[in-house]
């Protein structure tokens with residue numbers, strides 16, 4: 001399988017932005033501006049706005065996703081949200097293990113693994129985030145960091161689980177900084193991730209997995225990044241909050 005046969009997924013991560021009212025307005029603008037595409041378009045909104053967003057995109061090709069998901073089926077986990085709750089809303093994708101969750105909310109590779117498995121059990125595709133920080137890149141240990149995140153994050157996954165998952169490579173130093181990885185830097189790590197997946201699940205499975213790049217992807221640099229052999233989509237923060245920019249990124253995927 002080559003790049004052309006993999007599913008291209010252009011996903012926005014709205015992080016903690018937009019009220020319900022603003023969500024409706026931005027989605028109305030997105031519906032007007034987004035081009036026709038074969039790529040999967042996904043917007044991961046704050047959990048409280050998933051219902052509103054689902055309503056707004058009804059009948060369009062826009063998918064609404066979550067930014068996190070708890071690992072338990074239900075129970076005494078105040079403020080948490082389960083995979084079944086997301087599934088009941090029609091959510092098909094959830095970001096898991098974003099670096100901001102790891103940095104500010106104590107997320108570890110073990111909890112990433114548990115959350116991702118809970119998603120899979122409820123028919124939700126986890127978008128599992130990995131990435132090195134600046135210190136790790138400067139120490140030239142990027143691949144070691146990624147290998148541990150992949151091996152632990154995907155512990156006990158079957159090949160089928162892997163085929164239903166997406167990996168997002170997001171170098172922490174490139175997130176929200178305006179400092180994008182070069183297409184070559186991003187491709188090198190995404191190719192390495194695919195190599196790791198081949199070792200764990202076999203080449204056929206590895207070739208089928210969508211690997212996204214995220215970190216200051218924008219309307220100007222998207223085309224070059226998305227053209228790389230092992231980059232099958234984007235996970236976009238800031239630029240996904242602007243309909244025009246997000247539309248340009250989607251058009252780069254065509």
Ligand code: 13P
Nearest residue numbers: 013175176215216237238
């Ligand atoms: P930015 O595109 O704002 O750098 O954010 C990337 C990101 O964290 C997406 O999950």
